[in-house]
Amino acid sequence: MSKLDDVVKEVADEMRRMPERGEVATYIPELARVDPKAFGIAVIDAEGNVAVGGDADTPFSIQSISKVFTLTLALGKVGDRLWKRVGREPSGSPFNSIVQLENEKGIPRNPFINAGAIAVTDLILSGHLPREALGEILRFMQFLADDSTITIDQQVAASEQRTGFRNAALANYMKSFGHLDNPVDFTLGVYFHHCAIAMSCRQLAMAGRFLAQFGSNPSTGHAVVQPERARRINALMLTCGHYDGSGEFAYRVGLPGKSGVGGGILAVAPGKASIAVWSPGLDTTGNSRLGQIALEHLTHRMGWSIF
Ligand code: DON
Numbered sequence: 001m002s003k004l005d006d007v008v009k010e011v012a013d014e015m016r017r018m019p020e021r022g023e024v025a026t027y028i029p030e031l032a033r034v035d036p037k038a039f040g041i042a043v044i045d046a047e048g049n050v051a052v053g054g055d056a057d058t059p060f061s062i063q064s065i066s067k068v069f070t071l072t073l074a075l076g077k078v079g080d081r082l083w084k085r086v087g088r089e090p091s092g093s094p095f096n097s098i099v100q101l102e103n104e105k106g107i108p109r110n111p112f113i114n115a116g117a118i119a120v121t122d123l124i125l126s127g128h129l130p131r132e133a134l135g136e137i138l139r140f141m142q143f144l145a146d147d148s149t150i151t152i153d154q155q156v157a158a159s160e161q162r163t164g165f166r167n168a169a170l171a172n173y174m175k176s177f178g179h180l181d182n183p184v185d186f187t188l189g190v191y192f193h194h195c196a197i198a199m200s201c202r203q204l205a206m207a208g209r210f211l212a213q214f215g216s217n218p219s220t221g222h223a224v225v226q227p228e229r230a231r232r233i234n235a236l237m238l239t240c241g242h243y244d245g246s247g248e249f250a251y252r253v254g255l256p257g258k259s260g261v262g263g264g265i266l267a268v269a270p271g272k273a274s275i276a277v278w279s280p281g282l283d284t285t286g287n288s289r290l291g292q293i294a295l296e297h298l299t300h301r302m303g304w305s306i307f
Helices: 003-017 029-033 063-084 099-103 114-125 130-145 154-163 165-176 184-195 201-207 227-240 243-252 289-302
Strands: 040-045 050-054 197-199 257-259 264-269 273-278
Touching: 003 040, 003 050, 003 289, 029 154, 040 201, 040 289, 050 201, 063 114, 063 130, 063 184, 063 227, 063 257, 063 264, 099 165, 114 130, 114 165, 114 184, 130 184, 130 197, 130 201, 154 184, 165 184, 184 197, 197 201, 201 264, 201 273, 227 243, 227 257, 243 257, 243 289, 264 289, 273 289
Parallel strands: none
Antiparallel strands: 040 050, 040 273, 257 264, 264 273
């Protein structure tokens, strides 16, 4: 057993015993059905060693973690033109907030709040049918994770499509500024479906490897992006990846990370490891409560904080 195996096992054991697990998201009704006791962790180090604990192979709804991958895909398609539609500053506001959009002329603060991610999805969609854009996003996830079994949970997507009134408001508001190129329904449909991709911690840690390894995934031999782009995506994850909880996450964990309301977090220790954790109970900023604690313990014990 390596030190990493020991630490991952310890962290999984500690999380299993945690009494206070946070609240499971209910605003997407289908997410409320998930077992709040679940906890999973998967870590892939620079050499490709995989350490797992708890429910590391149970698929969960990746939700906003998908925004890291749609950003990567959109940058590959439109390059720096993307930054005409989306900013690069932390918002200090909840993930679904609309307030800044009015003063800032329909340009969302960053690609990870819902408004910014919807704008990014619109850039991927441009000129294609929703089905084609979605197929491209899903194939990208399968390619990164080297796993063709990854799918979209249609129940979760349909559940959000029925209840996503705030996202509809954000999309319509941006459309009124002329900042969405496609019909609002098309863009939202693709957005809801990529948020509903289901993956396990093991698959997610694999998909995030290129961010931890300077743009390439050594397991698959694939160069995904240039090292500079990987650095920049990591910078955005550090400053904006947990919305109005980003400062707290940087303070406690010290790594770039992206959360989702399904309770997952993808974290990146550059040059060292790609890490995925999952526990469905959330804190008041919509970020996994145990996921953050687990990452705090892991990075502390492994000495992986970037600071
Ligand atoms: O648009 C939404 O509200 C969800 N599909 C994603 C939000 C989310 O994951 C926020 N993250 N913690």
